Amino acid sequence: MEATEREIEAFRERVQALREKLDRAAGGREYTLLAATKTQSAEVINLLPSVGIADYGENRVQEWLEKREKINQSLRFHQIGRLQSNKIKYIIDHVVLIHSVDKRELAQDIDKQAKKHGKCVDILLEVNAAREAQKGGVAPEGLLPLYEACAQMENVRVRGLMCMAQNTPEESVVRATFRKARSLFEELAAQDPQFTILSMGMSQDACIALEEGSTLVRLGTSLFGRRAGYDNTVTEGYKE
Ligand SMILES: *Cc1c(COP(=O)(O)O)cnc(C)c1O
Numbered sequence: 001m002e003a004t005e006r007e008i009e010a011f012r013e014r015v016q017a018l019r020e021k022l023d024r025a026a027g028g029r030e031y032t033l034l035a036a037t038k039t040q041s042a043e044v045i046n047l048l049p050s051v052g053i054a055d056y057g058e059n060r061v062q063e064w065l066e067k068r069e070k071i072n073q074s075l076r077f078h079q080i081g082r083l084q085s086n087k088i089k090y091i092i093d094h095v096v097l098i099h100s101v102d103k104r105e106l107a108q109d110i111d112k113q114a115k116k117h118g119k120c121v122d123i124l125l126e127v128n129a130a131r132e133a134q135k136g137g138v139a140p141e142g143l144l145p146l147y148e149a150c151a152q153m154e155n156v157r158v159r160g161l162m163c164m165a166q167n168t169p170e171e172s173v174v175r176a177t178f179r180k181a182r183s184l185f186e187e188l189a190a191q192d193p194q195f196t197i198l199s200m201g202m203s204q205d206a207c208i209a210l211e212e213g214s215t216l217v218r219l220g221t222s223l224f225g226r227r228a229g230y231d232n233t234v235t236e237g238y239k240e
Contacts, residue, residue, distance in 0.1 A: 003047060015051040018222055025210035034078060036202070036220035038063065039227045042070035049074065057099070057218055061087040068094070080162075080199075080218055082136055085109040092117050099162040099199050099218075100126040102138045104149045107156055114155035121155065124162040124199055129180040135164060143184055151192075160197030160215070161185045165205050174205050178212035185213070 003011075022033065034055040037045050045056055049072060056071075058064040059081025071077075079091055079098045085106060091098075092113045101107050101123045114121045125146055128137030138146050143161075150158045163181035165174040178200055189195040201209025201217035209217060220227065 012051050025207035032216040034218045036218045042067040046072045088113045098123045102126045107150045111153040111155045122159045124160050126162045129163050130166050130177040162199040182213040
């Protein structure tokens, strides 16, 4: 269904108001606003350029495959959810950044596919800074070994970190997690000039994340409203 002019205008105003809040939290720093588009139709995704958003992220390869042909090719596609090795081949020629690498084996599989396709793929390492048992991500002490292993690979380029905070309204808890991720990020950034992306912050905690140094926020609900047929409280419950 085509969006009406009035709907597009309302969307534009919502994004404008959101950006004002995010800009304040970023304190004048540049950051990327990525639209988390799981469950959204290609028609909705295609409204993003008209509100100044150039990046979108999908969680499930299968869902992306079903809508990709209808998605505006100028939009930049990110893989933001857990990625299974057998799905890498479907995204490798299209993805601009894979956010959630937390194991050496996964990085090796990405490296192998990238080589086969004659390219070098940008990845982020996901760190479980809050040490939550139910979450993906490498534990803080495993980060350096994982980074060093990936740095040896010819067809992946590690560009930074991704981190998710606890799902809690307690701001101090969330802030401490982002601060931890920021400090891990800076240690590696100090020795690697390509290590420049810190992907943290979702709808409920994007401002805190930007205050704590995020360079990329991933927003679904605050752009599109609550997702239907999806448990909004457990992001990582959305798996293949
Ligand atoms: C869904 C999702 C988001 C966005 O979540 P909202 O709370 O709707 O903003 C961000 N990151 C990942 C990995 C997601 O799966």
